[in-house]
Amino acid sequence: MAQSNPPQESVLDQYLAVAEEKRNVDDKLSSLRRAMVAEGLQVVAQCIERYQLTAEDLKEVLPLPTPSNSFQKVGSTTRRSYRDPTTGRVWNGHGKRPSWLLEHGPDACLIT
Template identity: 80%
Template sequence: MEVTANMPKPVVGAAPALPSVLDRYFAAAEEKRLVDEKLSTLRQALVSEGLQQIAQCIERYQLTAEDLKEVMPPQAPSNSFQKVGSTTRRSYRDPTTGKIWNGHGKRPSWLLEHGPDACLIT
């Protein structure tokens, strides 16, 4: 690289440059990784300690699986694709023209004029 007169010359004794945003981002990401690692280790220790206490209670009180079922919350459905809520879609008919709107697209003005209860089909 050729030095020209237009290039700035380094200033002797100048303050060091502040870290760039990218440098600060990487430093914060490393801090986060360390904190996440510490949390994971603490959680593993907590779970291990909890399981030991549970095992002691089961042994001390001679609990069975049936005893535990009474106090455990019900399990979620095994099918993760199971739909929750209503699967039917409501349709509306304009009483004057007979046009139908099934909920897709912009709400028609006739639905606002007549009210949804008066136009409901299903």
């Protein structure tokens, strides 16, 4: 008499089982994170009350917020412009530095 092998689980069945496990782990992580944040905020609130901290006190130790637009430049976004006093031509810092700027000096030609 020949033995029959049990049917093997398909790759799809394996995938669906692992996906379900992942959903369960993600749910547990989310729940733990909510509890962790609540616990942390409770500790922070206790410290604020105990040490009578103000928003100004916290500004000294908290990092500055990052720009919401990833393309936004950090720091100064204004570029200086220069005007040739003789001809009125303007150079805004892009490209080769004009000879008239060297002749008159940047301070004499600065407009912004």
